[in-house]
Amino acid sequence: MQKPYVFITRALPESVIAPYRKQLNIEMWPEEEKPVPREVLLEKSAQVDGLLTMLTDDIDQELLKQTNTLNIVANLAVGYDNIDITYAEEKQVVVTNTPDVLTDTTADLTFGLLMAAARRIVEASEFVKRGEWGPWSPLLLAGSDIHHKNIGIVGMGRIGEAVAKRAKGFDMNILYHNRSRNKETEEKLEASFTEFHELIEQSDFVVSMVPLTPETHHMFDQAAFQRMKSEAIFINASRGAVVDEQSLYEALVNNEIAGAGLDVFEKEPIGADHPLLQLNQVVCLPHIGSATRETRINMMELCLDNICRFFNGKNVLTPVK
Ligand code: DGY
Secondary structure, three states, rough: OOOEEEOOOOOHHHHHHHHHOOOEEEEEOOOOOOOOOOOOHHHHHHHOOOEEEOOOOOOOOHOOOOOOOEEEEEEEEEOOOOOOHHHHHHHOOEOOOOOOOOOHHOOOOOOOOHHHHHHHHHHHHHHEEEEOOOOOOOOOOOOOOOOOOOOEEOOOOOOHHHHHHHHHHHHHHHEEEOOOOHHHHHHOOOEEEEOOOHHHHOEEEEEEOOOOOOOOOOOOOHHHHHHHHOOEEEOOOOOOHHHHHHHHHHHHHHHOOEEEEEOOOOOOOOOOOHHHHHHHOOOOOOOOOOOOHHHHHHHHHHHHHHHHHOOOOOOOOOOOO
């Protein structure tokens, strides 16, 4: 029997891929840093049985319409806003993502971003590297406390919960907002379910962990930033487009909020001339929430396990529903 033909849209380590070559006929886009060009992706997806995709690949109607061979798309991310899920379902293409394996790693980075923004860690490091460190002075690079402050988590999924767990270790008071209440989480983490407007008014740290959907697009807009405390620090480690970046910029420049920590942007990558990069009170990262060697390898293996299971007639481990 012929092995299923699978195209991987980015160069992944051969040491991870090799064991799967016994079961799959794997072809890989050779570049690690640059996404596969659209025309190559369209051409390949019309020929292959399975795709292993990155969040930089648009798996949209155009692509799905022109393939009759494609059975499964395994996305190397927990988010799947790059895929037209409804149309994939219509075309009976199975879609999988990578939840769980990246939860703690992404929560670590999110909390690190919060700490960096609150305690001005990046700014302080750059200050030392520029040779500007003079005599000790009482308010030199003074930031804001984290412990015993209010953290408001918007989107209490797996990663939101893991962020709350870290916040509890810092004796923070945890507020959360989510589509549905989770009584178990509330008890376990002493977290209080709070309406969105109340949460953003009461939080010292507003942390966005919501997936990008039509409902969450630009949910952090001018009105939302205006409701926040002037000492509030806004953290986003979910998807850039949940924030209206122009409104965030204005809120920061007008001191309506105190700072921001951003791992994601509406249009990635951003250039060095992006307005938010010009502000000292903003810490910016290049979408590295789940970027540890261990976790990225676990994510790759989960994608490949899903593809193998599918072609072996077994249930995939992490279907997108
Ligand atoms: C995800 O998994 O959705 C992350 O944003 C990619 O690391």
